[in-house]
Amino acid sequence: MEKSRKITLSEVAAQARVSPITVSRALRDPAKVSPEARARIDQAIRELGYVPNPAARALASGRTDVVGVIIPSVSNNVFADVTRGIYDALEGSALSVQMGNTRYSPLTEEELIRVFLSQRPAGLIVAGHDQSPAARAALIAAECPVVQLMEVGPAPIDMAVGLSHYEASRAGAAHLLAQGYRAPAFLGAQMDPRSQQRLQAFRDCLAQAGIGTDDPVVTTPEPSSVSLGCRLFADLLSRSPRTDAVLCNNDDIALGVLFEARRRNIRVPQDLGICGFNDLEMMSAAEPSVTSVAVDRLRMGRDAIGLIRDRLEGRGQPRGYALDLGFRLMTRDSTRRGG
Amino acid sequence: MEKSRKITLSEVAAQARVSPITVSRALRDPAKVSPEARARIDQAIRELGYVPNPAARALASGRTDVVGVIIPSVSNNVFADVTRGIYDALEGSALSVQMGNTRYSPLTEEELIRVFLSQRPAGLIVAGHDQSPAARAALIAAECPVVQLMEVGPAPIDMAVGLSHYEASRAGAAHLLAQGYRAPAFLGAQMDPRSQQRLQAFRDCLAQAGIGTDDPVVTTPEPSSVSLGCRLFADLLSRSPRTDAVLCNNDDIALGVLFEARRRNIRVPQDLGICGFNDLEMMSAAEPSVTSVAVDRLRMGRDAIGLIRDRLEGRGQPRGYALDLGFRLMTRDSTRRGG
DNA sequence: TTGACGGATGACAGCGCTGTCATCAGTATC
């Protein structure tokens, strides 16, 4: 087995009869190199199979082409879609991504931000607005573009892409009331800050409608799942048997409720209205189809990268820019109770 | 805003009153440094907030602590779980992961393998056994551990973790026949090599059982989704109205079939048996619960990293090692037709 | 014709760390 030796920039330069620095420029800013030299260099690169060494580049230039992405959990459905958006938008650029998992721990998040920043990333994407003070300070001092993802808040550290979870949830709750449901409950798993806002909106909406508040809310620290939705709904029924609708903190739970209702011969939407959150693809395919608050997760990831790329290319948004992607209430059969 | 200057190894060394090289050793191999020196170094690191520069380390040592993971799609449910397993297993190690997305293109895969290998990764994980000859050659020549993930095949390039998709699918098909279904069909989306094997097992199983082969198979190049499951099932019924069971290439499709059957008042399991593949969490929560071939995706990811770490620590498996994780047929209500 | 200017290219040093070899004290062996 012929051990293929590492090809360096200098070897490409020798073959193309130019100096190494010219090859370097041809790679990073082709406009600065004459077309003839460029052609010879390109050919040499192809012939030798040259691949640049990112470590050397990072060391010499003091920056990397890595975008750090710090999210609570890679496996969560919602983040999976956001991640896909990020990868989509990175396609064809020289940037790559490095994922960090906070596992919902502020300390881990702080440490990750510190480590990522120490590598002088091209940009940083963090989930939410609820960083610890130390983390926040580090992000403010960061020299790279920073995007806070998932929600828009009053004071972005740098830029933000997301939506108002309060408003989105409120729309769901209002819809249930508008459909004539009079005893709606809230079901949620692991309550991150965005979930808290959604719960708050639910409570406010009920209070405003003057609906007696025995606070029909069931949550748990467990991570979300469809089975959990079944269990939470069972819990809810034993506590508040008169419940006639549920606002679910996410679609997994909503689907669990749908299945559990069927098991118990509770008719949806007549006896029970179900509204989910996120609008996963399966909600429209379900029988009955399930109302959900649609959030464009793919676009959220894409736009985050877009903002970073724009900034890197000099034509970016100013500090404090917040991009509100909004939401859409997808009204479906699970809350269609007729007049 | 005080611009926090970059702390280097030398500054830590100065503060700890040792030479830089000793600090370097203390970080990489603490046993080689006296306890006193180590203590001073640790304190200096903490006081200064030193974070090593991975680019400099990579450049100097000629290797990185990055495990390359090359999979067809990050967003696919199955890979999302595998990915989580990978991140889980990486926790607490110095390794990090770099994802590459082939988007099911062999050329992209080849290029990714080339680029990843040129960075001298700590290890490489690739999905499947169907690399192009050039990609295969590159992997054979690789100096790092290589794990082929998802399936076990006859001749691993280096190591492999997965299962026999043929056997797994065959178990599902056999189960349908054993339950007395006599006109089973196969439903699949985007057919990757593993899906092809599953389809082959289905066909072989039917042929062996002497079931007349009007080849009730519906597939499509579209990526999988629940709605797609609905559509494929509708297609199937118009082509082969006598179908009494479906073996689905994955659980999304199975769920779509379940919903579509309900819409059409087809009774499950009496008039239609449904068997999925992967055993996503929701299958057990569905009503009726859905039979599926369970694959331990989390463990697959974890074990892949485990193999790489073992190898890096010198106590690894030899070339050619294949770890068969097997599968479990989860028999549930969707195929429980009674006697 | 002269000087100024811009485009293309190159020389040099150094980014922060580690591999290799050298050094040196302290202990074990004969």
Add this chain to the structure above:
DNA sequence: GATACTGATGACAGCGCTGTCATCCGTCAA
């Protein structure tokens, strides 16, 4: 008491690339 060996530490060079400054040539206005 000389030799070999071990463990802890250090000096030095260099990994492959880029930032900075310098150089060279041709073009253009005066």
